[in-house]
Structure formats: C-alpha cells, structure tokens
Amino acid sequence: MSLFCCLVPLKSIDAQLEVKDHVATLVSTLNYENKEDKPLEAVFVFPLPGDAAVCHFSAQIGETHIVAEVKEKQQAQEEYDDALSSGQQAFLLEESDESPDIFSLTVGSLPPGESASIRLEYVTELAVQADDGLRFCLPAVLNLRYQPQGSEGPSVQVTSVPASLVPYSLSFSAQVSSPRPIAKIESSCSLEPLQYLKADQTQATVKLGAGHKFDRDVELLIYYKDAHQPSAVVEAGQVSAKPGSLMGDPVVMVSLYPEFPQSVMSSLATCGEFVFLVDRSGSMGCPMNNSTPQETRISSAKDTLLLLLKSLPMGCYFNIYSFGSSFEHIFPTSVEYSEKTMKEALEKVEKMGSNLGGTEILQPLKHIYSQACISKHPRQVFVFTDGGGGNTKEVTDLVKKNAGSHRCFSFGIGEGASSALINGIAKEGGGHAQFITGADRMQPKVMQSLRFALQPAVEDISVSWGLPKGASATVLSPPIKAIFQGQRSLIYAQLTGQVGSPASHFEADCSVTVKYSLKTFDLLQMLDVSPSCLRLTVHRLAARTVIRSLESEERTRRGQQDEKVKKKVVELSIQSGVSSCFTAFIAVNKDSGKAVQGPLVRRNVPTGDSIYECSGLLKLTSCTHLSSSFHVTGGDDLDSEGSTRSVPEPPQPHKDPLLQLVSLQKASGSWMLDEDLAAVLGKTKEEVEKAKPELVGLWASILALIWLHAFKMDAKEEWELLSMKAASWIKAQNGNIHNHQGTPVFKCIGTLFKSNVNLTSHCATVHGAEKSILHCYWLIELLKK
Structure with missing residues (x-):
C-alpha cells in the first residue's frame, strides 16, 4: 500500500466553482510532484459532467506558464509523442471516444524532484431539480464502465481504488451570485457554514469540509427565491474572432422556466403507455448509502416499482423490463392496467434480484422501440441504472432516433452513475433526469418524474425574435421537444447583421417571444434581452451545443459524408476552444532548457470507486519497479473465471x-x-x-x-x-x-x-x-x- 501511495505523483486537487444564476464555471488545479529518482509520465482518467464544455487547459512548471491549444486529436497525440521522444515536457487532455463524461490527462516527462500545476476549466448549465433546486455535481467517483459484448475495448483504461485509499486530497469552494436572493445551499457532503457576501443575500460562498474521502461526488443544491423567472441575455463576440463566426458574433441565451396555470396542472393524464426499464446488474446489490446498508439499490428499485404501479391511472398500458448482460420483460407486449395485470407484475417484481450480470441497456431499448405504439396512449419510458457502458453515445443516439414516439425519464442510482448516459437519454428523449445519491431516497424523486409524465403535453412550441432592422437570429439549439412545469429549457442563438460592434455590449432593442399550446391554452413568454456579465461563457456553451449536435450527426451518417461533418466539428472546436471527441488539448514546454534524461516510467493515477467499496472485493496487481497500480473489477464484478456475478445482497429490512x-x-x-x-x-x-x-x-x-x-x-x-x-x-x-x-x-x-x-x-x-x-x-x- 505504502509503495503505491508514494508512486502516485498527483498530490492534491483544488476546485473553485463560480455560479452565476444557472450557469457554472469550474476551475480545477491539479498539483503534481515527482519524488522518484526517474522521470515520470502520469496518466489520470477522471469523470466530468457529461454536458460540460471544457474550454481551458494550461500548465505551470516553475516560472514557465504554458497554455494548451486545441488540435485535431491524432495530431495532438503525435505532437505529444514527438515532444516526449525529444526529451521535452508535454501535457495532453482528451475526451473519451466512448463517453463524453470521461477525460484522460497525461503529464509527460516530469523530471525527478520537479513539480507541475495543471489548470483545467469548464463551463456547464445547472439542471433544475423537481424541488426547484439547481444541481451542480463535481464527480469524484468513477466506476468502471461495462463493455457490451462484441464491442471494442475502451480507449482509456480506468484505474480505481477504494475511496479510502485515494492518495491525493481535494479542496473545493463555491461562490454563488444571482439577481434573486439565495435561499440556501445544501450538499450530501460536509460543508462549512454558508456565508452571505451581500446584505440582500444575492451573493454567497461556501466551502467543502476538510478530509473528503472520495466516497461520493461533491453535489451542491442551490435554491433561489422566486426561482421561476425566465431570462434572456446576450453576450458580445470575441474581439479577435472573425465577424460572422460563432465566436465573433453576439450570442443570445434564452432561459425558459415556465409555471403553467394551476387549473391545467391539476388535471393529470388518464392514458399512456408506461414502460419501466430496471437495471439488475451485479452492482445493484450494493447499499443505497453507508447509513442504511440494509437497503440495497435493487430493493429500493423494487419498492419504487410498487409505488409506480399503484399510482398508474386505470385504463393506461404498462410493462416492466429488467436488464443486465441480457434482458427480460414481464409481458410480451404492454398490457392494459388492471387488478389482474398489476398483481401479476408485482409478484414478478418481488422476485427480482441483482443477478443479470453486466449493464447492457442498448438491446432492451431496441426491443422496446420495436414494439408498435398504442393509439392515443403516448409512450413514456422510465430508465433506472447505477452504471454506464462503453456504448453511451450509441444508446443516446437510439433514444434520439425514437424521440418522436416517446418521452424518456432517467434515474442515476448511487455514486458514479454515468452523467452522460443519464442526462443524455433524458435530453434526447424529451424527458427529465434525476440522480439519487448520498442519503437521497429513490421513491420521491421517481414519483416527481411520474407527475411530469402525467402532465398535459406542451405542443406547437415556436420562437420568434424582435430584432433591429438588418439583424437576424440563427437558432443553434435543437428544437425543444417538451416543456414541463418546473423544468428549465435553454435556447442559444447567434445574432448576425446590424447588431453593433462585437467588442461592445449589445445595445440594440432586442426581444424574444416563445409560444406554446397547453390543452386549451395558448401561452406566451415575452422577454427583453439584456447584456450578459459573463465572459464568453454563453459562446462556449452554445459551441458545445452545436458540437454535440454535429457529433451525433456524424455518428448517424458514418460511412457516408461523416468526414465533412467531422471537419466542421474540428473547426468549431479549435475556433471556440471547446473540447470534442475529435480534438484534444496539447501543451508542450519548449523552454525547459535541456532535454529530460533517462527512461520514462508510467504511473496511473487512480480514482475512487464506489462499487469497489460496496463489493468488498480487492484485487492488487503485482507491484513492479516499472508499474504499480490497483486493479478492481468494476461495477459488475467478475469471478476468477471472468464470468459476471452479483454482489451479495444483505438481508431485506422489515417493510415500511x-x-x-x-x-x-x-x-x-x-x-x-x-x-x-x-x-x-x-x-x-x-x-x-x-x-x-x-x-x-x-x-x-x-x-x-x-x-x-x-x-x-x-x-x-x-x-x-x-x-x-x-x-x-x-x-x-x-x-x-x-x-x-x-x-x-x-x-x-x-x-x-x-x-x-x-x-x-x-x-x-x-x-x-x-x-x-x-x-x-x-x-x-x-x-x-
């Protein structure tokens, strides 16, 4: 153990969060030190929010400061290899090909006794929870992702250890500001007392308590007073960027947070096809949290299914699927909800265990979509999983392809669930995503989503712009598929034409009107556009939105004109400085004076793994002079012969x-x-x-x-x-x-x-x-x- 700890050059991570209303910027500084007598290459694979826009990467070595450039991924990798072979220091940051919430940071040629600080910055939107809280999550846990049968191995190898053995520290602080007073800030982690910076409570700061054990993600829930306030802001373009480009023109961000008439919301739908898709992989046998080890994820999911089935309206249709390495369904096709079908379903739910192996969600989804839709019963799919796989993009693309025939609600269970998967399938399916972490109970969050599913459908959504003569707006966001009570929707648009100098704040008279129909109501939201106080944040979030759309298009068209689309992604990624799956950040220290001497030794920096903790399984690979790392089997444990097996479930508690x-x-x-x-x-x-x-x-x-x-x-x-x-x-x-x-x-x-x-x-x-x-x-x- 002690040998391993001394061989890990990452010593500490300092994370500073700045939240302005519902947009967050996180700056993380990773401090490295080589205490060995030979040069090192440190590789750190870590999670980030799946919808984050990584927009800055730099390194500080002594007095030398190097800012990384975004380049096409293969070119960046070749420049990194060339730098190391010539004895130069180099730094590479790249997004995983399999999932946008996993990144790999490689620190090359760190000489003996040398220190380096790596600065990483990203921006992200904060999702609204059902209780009106804004959720920010700094992922600190990375469970190994399941590789579906027949797929290629992952492009990045994850090294994980029990949370208690993570050999580096984390400090975290957040500063929050908003036009509206901040009511409170909560977290599943230990926080120091909230401090208000202004008498009107529109600014506050909070810090993570010392000694974070990497056994859970750092989650903040921010609550504003009068939360249901739509807004529209415009951000001036970058002075150095070419006019007519996305970074050179002003960009508008419209935030919709509707509150529908109570007379409409009080009437819930009495029809629909409700399909519940439940993870039964081995890791679902883990406890929901450390304080109640007797309640496992699968037992909580079964209790949740009980509440769901009892809450469905008479006359609707339903079915329950469960999956692991294979999948099962209770009925061949969805059946009408009745006393007989409900009782039969609950009898089979009671027998469910975490015994189906891996986490292969793609095949059951394909089977669900292959079933014909039922006339006048809109399909609503509820997905429950505690993991993720190496085919996240394939899954979200499938949901997107079938978005016209259903809505998808997703639930990430426990620490380390893939945010790219959970948020991705809800976003592409026009639904709502929820995460159940820490001491959260699954049941209230799922029932909140069922309320969303039973809400009247919002239809005929349209956006119109009030702009000066000679100006026009190009919407960059995909069309909004659904608007729910209490759910924020964002629209990005690029303004072109006579809209003022890119270097100045936007001063022309500008407004935006969003119209939609809800049952017998035609509703309007008319907003005046005001200047933004953000620094290119809106542009980067807009660029991220376009990049993700183009990446999805490239995957859909692969084998046809994908190279043309890929080229667009690379160009926009380089122009905006925002990462993509086709680009990487590369920094080379060309001013180090002399080449680094001696053979280079690789060190894998581990992350905390919650599945590892709950399974009680610890497998330590041999510690050699050249390589030392912990190895764990990941979310769906393997026995000595490589077969999947479930984590043993503790005795079931007395039913509430x-x-x-x-x-x-x-x-x-x-x-x-x-x-x-x-x-x-x-x-x-x-x-x-x-x-x-x-x-x-x-x-x-x-x-x-x-x-x-x-x-x-x-x-x-x-x-x-x-x-x-x-x-x-x-x-x-x-x-x-x-x-x-x-x-x-x-x-x-x-x-x-x-x-x-x-x-x-x-x-x-x-x-x-x-x-x-x-x-x-x-x-x-x-x-x-």
Whole structure:
C-alpha cells in the first residue's frame, strides 16, 4: 500500500466553482510532484459532467506558464509523442471516444524532484431539480464502465481504488451570485457554514469540509427565491474572432422556466403507455448509502416499482423490463392496467434480484422501440441504472432516433452513475433526469418524474425574435421537444447583421417571444434581452451545443459524408476552444532548457470507486519497479473465471408501514377491510369492523387515506398520486358519508380511535365524501392522540 501511495505523483486537487444564476464555471488545479529518482509520465482518467464544455487547459512548471491549444486529436497525440521522444515536457487532455463524461490527462516527462500545476476549466448549465433546486455535481467517483459484448475495448483504461485509499486530497469552494436572493445551499457532503457576501443575500460562498474521502461526488443544491423567472441575455463576440463566426458574433441565451396555470396542472393524464426499464446488474446489490446498508439499490428499485404501479391511472398500458448482460420483460407486449395485470407484475417484481450480470441497456431499448405504439396512449419510458457502458453515445443516439414516439425519464442510482448516459437519454428523449445519491431516497424523486409524465403535453412550441432592422437570429439549439412545469429549457442563438460592434455590449432593442399550446391554452413568454456579465461563457456553451449536435450527426451518417461533418466539428472546436471527441488539448514546454534524461516510467493515477467499496472485493496487481497500480473489477464484478456475478445482497429490512399500506391498495384505488389493513392502522380486524358504518368499501379506503395524512405527511410526494386515485374512486361510488342510522362516518372514526372530541359541529359544516376525506385535517390531530 505504502509503495503505491508514494508512486502516485498527483498530490492534491483544488476546485473553485463560480455560479452565476444557472450557469457554472469550474476551475480545477491539479498539483503534481515527482519524488522518484526517474522521470515520470502520469496518466489520470477522471469523470466530468457529461454536458460540460471544457474550454481551458494550461500548465505551470516553475516560472514557465504554458497554455494548451486545441488540435485535431491524432495530431495532438503525435505532437505529444514527438515532444516526449525529444526529451521535452508535454501535457495532453482528451475526451473519451466512448463517453463524453470521461477525460484522460497525461503529464509527460516530469523530471525527478520537479513539480507541475495543471489548470483545467469548464463551463456547464445547472439542471433544475423537481424541488426547484439547481444541481451542480463535481464527480469524484468513477466506476468502471461495462463493455457490451462484441464491442471494442475502451480507449482509456480506468484505474480505481477504494475511496479510502485515494492518495491525493481535494479542496473545493463555491461562490454563488444571482439577481434573486439565495435561499440556501445544501450538499450530501460536509460543508462549512454558508456565508452571505451581500446584505440582500444575492451573493454567497461556501466551502467543502476538510478530509473528503472520495466516497461520493461533491453535489451542491442551490435554491433561489422566486426561482421561476425566465431570462434572456446576450453576450458580445470575441474581439479577435472573425465577424460572422460563432465566436465573433453576439450570442443570445434564452432561459425558459415556465409555471403553467394551476387549473391545467391539476388535471393529470388518464392514458399512456408506461414502460419501466430496471437495471439488475451485479452492482445493484450494493447499499443505497453507508447509513442504511440494509437497503440495497435493487430493493429500493423494487419498492419504487410498487409505488409506480399503484399510482398508474386505470385504463393506461404498462410493462416492466429488467436488464443486465441480457434482458427480460414481464409481458410480451404492454398490457392494459388492471387488478389482474398489476398483481401479476408485482409478484414478478418481488422476485427480482441483482443477478443479470453486466449493464447492457442498448438491446432492451431496441426491443422496446420495436414494439408498435398504442393509439392515443403516448409512450413514456422510465430508465433506472447505477452504471454506464462503453456504448453511451450509441444508446443516446437510439433514444434520439425514437424521440418522436416517446418521452424518456432517467434515474442515476448511487455514486458514479454515468452523467452522460443519464442526462443524455433524458435530453434526447424529451424527458427529465434525476440522480439519487448520498442519503437521497429513490421513491420521491421517481414519483416527481411520474407527475411530469402525467402532465398535459406542451405542443406547437415556436420562437420568434424582435430584432433591429438588418439583424437576424440563427437558432443553434435543437428544437425543444417538451416543456414541463418546473423544468428549465435553454435556447442559444447567434445574432448576425446590424447588431453593433462585437467588442461592445449589445445595445440594440432586442426581444424574444416563445409560444406554446397547453390543452386549451395558448401561452406566451415575452422577454427583453439584456447584456450578459459573463465572459464568453454563453459562446462556449452554445459551441458545445452545436458540437454535440454535429457529433451525433456524424455518428448517424458514418460511412457516408461523416468526414465533412467531422471537419466542421474540428473547426468549431479549435475556433471556440471547446473540447470534442475529435480534438484534444496539447501543451508542450519548449523552454525547459535541456532535454529530460533517462527512461520514462508510467504511473496511473487512480480514482475512487464506489462499487469497489460496496463489493468488498480487492484485487492488487503485482507491484513492479516499472508499474504499480490497483486493479478492481468494476461495477459488475467478475469471478476468477471472468464470468459476471452479483454482489451479495444483505438481508431485506422489515417493510415500511407505508409500503405495507400501499401494497394493499387495489388497482382501482380502493382498499379492502382485512387483517393486513387493520395491522397497518395499529388495530385488530375486530376493532375496525366493530366501529365501521355500513359503507364497507368506503370505510376501508377512508381509513387508509386518513392514516396517510395523519402519519405519513413527510412522504406525501410518494403517495400523493395514489391517494388522488383513491379519492376519485370514493367519489365515483356516489356513497354518502352516513351509515344506515344517519350517524356520520366521522363519529365512527372517533369511536374507533377512542376520541373524546365532539364531532357533531364539524360534521354539520362538511358536505360530500371527497371534501370530507381530503379537507377535514382536524382528524389528523385526532388520530395522533
């Protein structure tokens, strides 16, 4: 162990984050030191957000500062090799061919006793969570990615160790500013107290607590007051860039964050085809988090499927797929939702384990898309996975190809799930992405996404521009496929023509109008465009958007005119200074004075691996004079003969009373009065039956709803949809809330729970079953006594 630690030249990482409203810039400084008696080449493979635009790379060696250039990838690699062969110091940063969220940094010819600081900068948009928080994630965990059968090996080799053995430190600080006050900043990691820099709370700073163990990503959730505020900003072009180019012209960024009328949002869809695709690879047997090791990822996914199936509307269609190295489905094709099909599905869900091997998501997706769509039932696909694979781009391209026939909602489970995969399939599928990390519970986040899926579809989205005469706007973003309540959508556009000097702030009168239809409403958002205080950030994000679109087009057209598209990507990447899969950053120290002498020794710098930690498997390769590194099997463990096997699952915990109650609900939304229901209520069946009115069916469902409101309000997001279904069922029975003797149901409830409260006056003011059940919350306090 000690030999390994001393052979790793990376000593520390310092990360500084600057957030302006919903755009983030991260500057990371990686400090290297060679304490050996021979020159080193250090290779560090690490994760970055999949949608980040890497825009700066430089090195500091003593007094020499070298700024890297973006060049075509093969040319950059050849220049790096040539520099090393001639004894020069060189630095290479390149994006993985397989996935845009993995980068490789190579530090070459670091002489004995020499130090170097590497500066890496990227910009990214912050995704909005369902609770209106903006999520920034600094990935600190990189699980080995599954290589699908028949595919080529990865272009970069990942070296991972348990988080506790990562031999370098991390410091992290963030400065946040916004036109709106900052309500709070939260994290799954230990933070120092938030410090406001202005009295109006529009600026704040926060730091990561010391001693980060690399067992989790550094996640920040930023909450602003009055969050639903659309905006449009314009950023002046780069002075040195050619007018008419993307970097030379002004670029507008339009941020849409709609809040739809409550009258529309309160009505949820009663149709749809819901397809749930669940990861059952070996790593799904890992604990959700360290504080609750008895709850595994697969057990949490099964509980989530229970809530999902109970919350679906009658008359819709559904199916459940599960995958690993192979895939399975519960029904040959999607079936109509009923008591019979729901019960059959839940029986099979209960038997699911993390026993299907690897993480091959492409084949089940192909099978889902091969199924004919059901008329008047829009397809909604929910994808649950804790990993990623070497075919991320192929998967997202497949989702994009089928985006016209479905929406895709994705969930990254645990630390180290591929952000490129999770965000990519949601973005291309017009859906919503969520990450379940740290102490997060899967169920509320998934139910939030189900609410999105049940929202009315936004249609006929169009954008128009109010520009000065002689000016025009070219939209750079792909067309917006969907707009959800509480989800931000971004539009980038390049302004050309008579729009003022590129070197000055944009001063012409400019506006943008977004129009869309929602059920019977035609909605408009009209925004005035204001100057941006950002420094080429908008241009780089716009360039990243165009680059990703071109890369996808190149893959689609591969074998035809792909070289022409590839050339466009390389040209834009070099012009904007933003990385791509076809380019790399290269820096060569040509002023070092003398050539580095002696044979070069490679050292692989490891990352933390959460799967490695949870599996309890540790395989150490031989430590030789020339090479030393830890090796782990990765997210889907291999036995001694190379076969995939699952991580052993700990014993299942006692089922939560909420899930017990939910499991008893019928597909219609009702409950039956039996011993199991009485047990959840804390009563015997005899006690419940003795107090019941003659309305037998209503009685059980009324008790279940009141129990939810009385004792599980902290989990309301999980059961709200199924309670709405129950209330609708009760209302449809046209039952009245009195028994045959005219005694109110309320009095029966009071008798059951031995309350001395006189309910007569309350009953006199309440009319209708639904109103009685859902609005008389004084009963909640009654039940708590």
